[in-house]
Amino acid sequence: MNADFQNEPRDEPRDEQMNRSHINPVRTISTIWMSWMATVMSVTASASSREPILCSGETLIRDRALFKTQRGEAIPGFTRMLQSADFFLTQAALTVTSKSMIPLSGSKNDYLSISMYHWPDPSKAEGLPWLYHDGQVNRERMKLSQDSDSLGQTMSRIRVLSTAYTITQDERYAKKTIELVRAWFLEPKMRMNPNLNFAQMIPGAGPFKSYGVIEGVTLVQTLDSLRFLEASPEWTAADSQGIRKWMTDYRDWLKNSPVGKVEATTLNNHKSGYDYQLASIESYLGNQDAVRRIVEASKADLFPQIASDGSLPQEIARTRPLHYTVYNLNAMTGLAELGKKVGINLWQYETADHRSIKRAVDYILPCVTAGGSCPFKSEPVQQNGAQSPQGGVEAFQPQNALQILLRADSEFSGHPYVAAAANLQSKVKEQPIDAQIWCEPPLYTAPASRSERSIRRSFSGPLLLPAAMTS
Numbered sequence: 076m077n078a079d080f081q082n083e084p085r086d087e088p089r090d091e092q093m094n095r096s097h098i099n100p101v102r103t104i105s106t107i108w109m110s111w112m113a114t115v116m117s118v119t120a121s122a123s124s125r126e127p128i129l130c131s132g133e134t135l136i137r138d139r140a141l142f143k144t145q146r147g148e149a150i151p152g153f154t155r156m157l158q159s160a161d162f163f164l165t166q167a168a169l170t171v172t173s174k175s176m177i178p179l180s181g182s183k184n185d186y187l188s189i190s191m192y193h194w195p196d197p198s199k200a201e202g203l204p205w206l207y208h209d210g211q212v213n214r215e216r217m218k219l220s221q222d223s224d225s226l227g228q229t230m231s232r233i234r235v236l237s238t239a240y241t242i243t244q245d246e247r248y249a250k251k252t253i254e255l256v257r258a259w260f261l262e263p264k265m266r267m268n269p270n271l272n273f274a275q276m277i278p279g280a281g282p283f284k285s286y287g288v289i290e291g292v293t294l295v296q297t298l299d300s301l302r303f304l305e306a307s308p309e310w311t312a313a314d315s316q317g318i319r320k321w322m323t324d325y326r327d328w329l330k331n332s333p334v335g336k337v338e339a340t341t342l343n344n345h346k347s348g349y350d351y352q353l354a355s356i357e358s359y360l361g362n363q364d365a366v367r368r369i370v371e372a373s374k375a376d377l378f379p380q381i382a383s384d385g386s387l388p389q390e391i392a393r394t395r396p397l398h399y400t401v402y403n404l405n406a407m408t409g410l411a412e413l414g415k416k417v418g419i420n421l422w423q424y425e426t427a428d429h430r431s432i433k434r435a436v437d438y439i440l441p442c443v444t445a446g447g448s449c450p451f452k453s454e455p456v457q458q459n460g461a462q463s464p465q466g467g468v469e470a471f472q473p474q475n476a477l478q479i480l481l482r483a484d485s486e487f488s489g490h491p492y493v494a495a496a497a498n499l500q501s502k503v504k505e506q507p508i509d510a511q512i513w514c515e516p517p518l519y520t521a522p523a524s525r526s527e528r529s530i531r532r533s534f535s536g537p538l539l540l541p542a543a544m545t546s
Contacts, residue, residue, distance in 0.1 A: 203279025210394025
């Protein structure tokens with residue numbers, strides 16, 4: 076381990092430490108920026124492909140400097156993140172081949188999940204075909220296939236462990252992350268084939284439903300983690316080549332398979348998720364022209380979903396309107412962040428009848444701000460990570476909206492986003508926050524200047540550092 080990172084304090088920082096004076100710029104932002112630019116300019120053109128994909132470079136700069144100078148003590152959530160990472164070190168890899176049910180392809184390497192809102196038909200002896208009950212999660216479906224749970228757990232572990240590695244430079248975390256990556260993506264006997272042909276299957280209703288493509292969003296949320304592993308000596312050239320091939324094959328499946336082609340014609344959160352996946356993968360593969368084309372074309376897909384008042388009509392008609400609005404906005408704002416990196420600012424785009432992503436984000440603010448009057452019908456809110464009862468409407472998870480607020484504040488830097496994020500943060504204070512949150516844009520505290528805002532945060536988290544930024 077690098078000596079600079081040995082014996083880091085792991086005590087949980089007090090809430091008031093988040094605004095301590097030492098978080099204010101003890102080094103000028105110009106010094107940090109010059110150091111960053113020198114690092115970037117010194118790498119080769121091929122190394123530049125390791126720059127962040129979904130993460131905010133500004134956050135990487137700020138958190139790297141903060142960690143080096145304060146040795147982690149001023150990073151809220153740092154202890155919880157390391158506790159999670161240490162626990163994951165002890166857990167065996169999860170794989171798609173461990174399920175008992177075999178897909179129609181005959182290969183356990185094909186991902187298989189059962190639609191979570193479908194239930195056996197009580198009027199039929201065998202219960203087939205299963206019936207749809209929007210918002211009512213059937214956890215019994217996991218007895219048929221555990222792939223969706225394994226996917227979510229594995230990708231979350233990869234994000235947390237890779238974050239722990241990039242902060243501490245402890246190779247234990249890298250080694251475990253690489254073990255999980257190889258088991259899920261690369262090892263022939265265990266890996267997931269690069270398709271979602273059998274995702275969200277409905278028992279008794281036949282194969283090949285396009286709905287399951289949305290589950291691939293979880294896959295692309297790990298792309299920065301995969302890239303950051305290149306800093307580890309445990310990561311081999313064969314690993315890099317294997318992952319690039321897997322992502323290339325999955326991208327081609329998204330674009331050319333019957334299932335992918337149907338998903339590309341939807342106009343709700345599924346289409347947003349589809350575009351988000353494609354753009355993210357093309358960015359990972361270094362195809363910036365393709366990213367630009369996808370983001371530009373997405374204007375025709377995203378903005379018709381938004382009403383002039385900012386609501387998303389197809390999402391608010393659901394049993395879980397807040398959940399699905401937030402789910403869609405995560406994909407929309409993710410596309411907006413990718414667009415900024417290729418010169419297209421979806422945040423500032425507005426149609427003649429005032430449809431915009433900002434207006435959609437503002438529409439949900441009353442739902443996530445203390446004392447706000449939410450325009451949606453009643454929807455349960457998850458408390459302290461507790462699951463909803465079997466058959467009940469699944470509760471909204473507050474932390475899911477944090478990414479949206481962080482991204483919106485990075486573009487518009489306004490008090491409403493700070494207040495809403497602080498409210499959500501209080502709701503998830505005792506829960507482990509997904510590592511993906513840490514690499515979102517900083518949450519600014521107005522009325523600081525833009526140079527000051529870059530290192531004044533009221534919500535902060537650990538660093539995610541790509542190989543091109545190591546120093």
